[in-house]
Amino acid sequence: MCSPFGWAILTWSLVTLVTLLGLLISPLLSCGNLCTTLILSLWSSYFHVNQLLSVKSLQLTEKCKNLQSDLNSLFNRTKRQKEDDYLQIITDIQNCPWKRQAEEYENFRAKLTSCCDAIQNFVVSQNNTPVGTNMSYEVESKRTIPIGENIFHMLPASQPFVEYPYNQCAVVGNGGILNNSLCGAEIDKFDFVFRCNIPPTNGNVSKDVGSKTNLVTINPSIIMLKYQNLKKKAEFLQDIATYGDAFLLLPAFSYRANTGPSLKVYHTLRESKARQKVLFFHPKYLKQLGLFWRTKGVDAYRLSTGLMIASVAVEMCENVKLYGFWPFSKTVENTPVSHHYYDNQLPKRGFHKMPKEYSQFLHLHMKGIIKLQFGKCET
Structure with a gap:
């Protein structure tokens, strides 16, 4: 398969050739041997260019096929992987054409559904958690919380995503790579937009990150630290107002300490x-999802919110793109990038396994299951 650049050159060559032949055929009889020589020369040039493009296309196809094994080798290294090794592979991946592979997508989605079934289970509902349930926490699994009438009536009757499956979904992370990306307009065109940890979307950043939000997660630590356990209620309400009528998703039952702030x-x-x-995230779903990714080599203490939400999106949507x-x-x-597009605060060391998680995203991208946006968007 030719790269997009290769197809453009080939098309240009054909158009040029046909145009020149049209111009030259009419005076051919009077022009004699000179025109014949010129036409033969043009044919020779065309076939030479075509041959070069075919060779380059084959070389690119072979290189793209080998990238999976290159990434596997890097992923399975016992020593700590170097950032530059990943960046070299990503550079090569960017040069490979991307196409959604329907069969790969369906197979992967079927595996996720078999393991975790996000559609029925990823949020706590009255349907999957009746009154009287003794719910185990996700991480502190020996601890339980009884689901009484008070919590039960906070829950939706069933999964609330009435337009499922959504056709086009964007999962927007918070990486500094979004700065000056001009991806905002593209993101806002998606049918459903997921975001993580109530990031800023209004003002000048919207041109890079968009403003549309259908679901956004909240880490309870943000409620405790930034909003002082909602003593800064007015500031909190002002901040979340920018998300319109989005769903706010919290891991209320991952740790016991999360429950109070989440219910608040x-x-x-x-x-x-x-x-x-x-x-509220269902703790059983998160636990099963963690086990699923552990079989893929992601042995983090806990999955990042981004990987959780991307997993949900694959089950809820027909097409998923990550920004x-x-x-x-x-x-x-080699341009420096902040950790987030709004700050440079790093995660706790060893808590998430970001490079290993990102390797999984790269695998899914190369298989045509999800698409990763690596840099600036076309405007």
Whole structure:
């Protein structure tokens, strides 16, 4: 398969050849041997260019096929992987044409559904968690919380995503790679947009990250630290107002310490008659999802929110594109990149396995299951 650049050159060659032949055929009889020589020369040039393009196309195809094994070798190294090794592979991946592979997509989605079934289980609902359930926490699995009437009535009757499956979905990470990307307009065209950890989307950043939001996660630590356990309620309500009528998703039952702040968010929104609706991650779903990715080599203490949401998106959507996922300190052009597009605060060391998670995204990209946006968007 030719690269897009190769096809452009080939098309140009054909058009040029046909045009020149049209111009030359009419005076051919009077021109004699000179015109015959010129036409033969043009034919020779065309076939030479075509041969070169065919060779380059075969070389590119072979190189793209080998990238999977190159990435596997890097992923399976016992020593710590070097950032530059990843960046070299990403540079090569960017030069490979991407096409959605329907069979690969369906196979991967079937595996996720068999393991975890996001459609039925990724949020706690009245349907999957009846009154009287003794729910185990995701991480502190020996601890349980009884689901009484008070919590039960906070839950949606069933999964709330009425337009499932969505056709085009964007999962927007918070990587500094989004700065100056001009991806905002492209992101806002998607049918469903997922975001992580209530990032800023209004003002000048919207040109890079977009503003449309259908679901956004909230880490309870943000509620505790940034909003002082909602003592800064007005600031919190002002910030989430930018998300319109999006779902706010919290891991209320991952740790016992998460439950109080998460339930407080629910009550605050209800009392304030805010437009957003609160959902809670199901701890059993997150546990099963963690086991699923562990079989793929992601042995983190806990999955990142980005990998959780990308996994949900594959089950909920027909096409998934990822923006703002970039765990490296620089671009492939060696330009420094902040950790987030809004700050440079690094995650806890050893808590997530970002390069290993990103390797999984690269594998899915190369298989035509999801598409990764690596840099600037076309405008």
